[in-house]
Amino acid sequence: MDTLSKFTIPGILLVLTLSFGFWLSHLGKPYNSALFNVHKLIALGTVVIAVIQFSKILKGADSLALIIVLLVLAGLCIIALFASGALMSMGKMEYTLALTIHRIAPVVMVVAMVLIAYLLVRNS
Numbered sequence: 001m002d003t004l005s006k007f008t009i010p011g012i013l014l015v016l017t018l019s020f021g022f023w024l025s026h027l028g029k030p031y032n033s034a035l036f037n038v039h040k041l042i043a044l045g046t047v048v049i050a051v052i053q054f055s056k057i058l059k060g061a062d063s064l065a066l067i068i069v070l071l072v073l074a075g076l077c078i079i080a081l082f083a084s085g086a087l088m089s090m091g092k093m094e095y096t097l098a099l100t101i102h103r104i105a106p107v108v109m110v111v112a113m114v115l116i117a118y119l120l121v122r123n124s
């Protein structure tokens, strides 16, 4: 349970990131700059806090190899999210492709995170 509680703050921040993302998307282009920045900064905060929490929990965890593979997958999704988000706002990439990446990456990332949480909680 203690392990699970470490996911609470990153989880809340992720829900906020998603909510601001859908809100931003709903208002359409040109993007509302305040919402765009809030979405981007909460996303950044989520990543920083998740990394801090994971580094605390990972010490001494079982199934470390699998957890690391899943963490790399989640990391790639985060890079894809930041890159596609920036490219959408600059209009430098085909919009539908960037938006598709920006919609698929959070799903893959959440699945990877849930599996990591399951592996960590199972062994705690």
Ligand code: HEM
Pocket: 017, 018, 020, 021, 022, 023, 024, 025, 026, 028, 029, 031, 036, 039, 040, 043, 044, 046, 078, 081, 082, 084, 085, 086, 088, 089, 099, 102, 103, 106
């Ligand atoms: C953890 C990181 C992030 C997550 C989970 C996330 C998630 C989302 C979601 C779910 C949407 C709504 C997409 C839809 O309409 O279906 C969205 C929209 C958007 N996000 Fe993100 N996002 C993240 C990071 C970023 C970053 C860093 C940027 C900018 C550099 C960004 C820029 C945008 C933009 C511009 C939209 C509006 C897309 C549109 O035209 O509909 N996102 N985001």
